Amino acid sequence: MHRFANPTRFMRLSARILPWAAGLALVLTLAGLVWGLGYAPPDYQQGDTVRIMFVHVPAAWMAMFSYTFMAVASATALIWKHPLADFSAKAAAPIGACFTFIALVTGSLWGQPMWGTWWVWDARLTSVLVLFFLYLGYMALWQAIEDPQKASRAAAILALVGFVNVPIIKFSVDWWYTLHQPASVLRLDGPAIHPSILWPLLVMALAFKAYFVTVLLVRIRSEINLRKIRAMQQARIAEEVGFAAPPAAEITGRT
């Protein structure tokens, strides 16, 4: 892990991985769309609304995965002070926020025809909404705090505290009575989805993963550049003002 903590190495490595990740995302998305929209059968009960699953479920999975990634990166940044851990966490947040938004909106679009309502405050939906607010709060902290070190620490703590929400989301449908049904894929008895519907779902899930990697790498590369820019701008200011900080008496004496 220490080898990859070097930003220069990261830039080289990510430059090589990016085209593959992007290509994979594109191919898998196209395959998933064609399969899910064109070839998958309608559900015996939910009819063609089941096709919403091919966007809603991958988005929800990635919303939780992104947060977990962000929390792990934050812990790493806090404990080991890896420079890249910082950037990774910050880069992952908007991606996770987008996935959470998609999960919520497509969930509403699926809930209205099938359940009869756009929204309920049951444990599953509420905890996912909380996840969305956590992402927004995390991003706001980075924006609001001037000093990157302080911002990093505050954001990392929020990310870790908020991580408690992730198992709550997952098990909400088991621990409480909810309108949202229990898990269909990640359950002890194996998937409750027929292969003809499960396979396009898995393809889209992989597509969303590849998309996550692509956007994450792009954003981390930007972060590295932005930090360099900031460092150079501060160095330039230091040069123009006078490099070494002279004792206070000398400054007043000089003017």
Added chain:
Amino acid sequence: MTRKRRRLYFVLAGMVTLGLATTLVLIAFQDNLVFFYSPSDVVEKGVEPDRRFRIGGLVEENSVTRTDGDITVAFRVTDQVHAVPVVFRGLLPDLFREGQGIVAEGTLNGQGVFVASEVLAKHDENYMPPEVADALKRAGQWQGEEK
């Protein structure tokens, strides 16, 4: 110990404490967090009349009757142990039928009938094509909701 080690333990201890605190809070709030009661909850624990709550269960077989030219529907919601009669005036979701899971919001009237202001369908986690569902039913293996 090194500062790194100390930070690690601090983070771990913090997470464990947070987890414990959250668990305790959630356990303490159990009753308040209830999204719906089952028919058994309603029958055994009893709910005061005019208190708004939600009841959830399955639509009992052969219990659905429509009156007023189909505008009002009456049925019984059951959890296989107890059943509560429900009456509802309004639009039912597409998935509503006998054997289907539902969650209704409303109040219990003086005669023990649940007057619903909203009826939502609650479906299970199984997904399959219609042919597979039919085949399972023909083979007597059907474990899901009725169609």
Added chain:
Amino acid sequence: MSEFLAMGGYAAFVWPSYLIAAIVMLGLLVVSVRTWRDSKSTLEKLQDGRRDRRRPRDGAT
């Protein structure tokens, strides 16, 4: 084809789902790539500026 678009009567729910997901994900990608391009050009300009500004360090006067 019209059957495909109708989505069993649920077109108003299925198609907006896909559309919103596409807009959000493509939007994020575009914004991220744009930020990357801007940061890259800014960095290059700063680095060129640095090379050109090779004046001696005479902060004392």
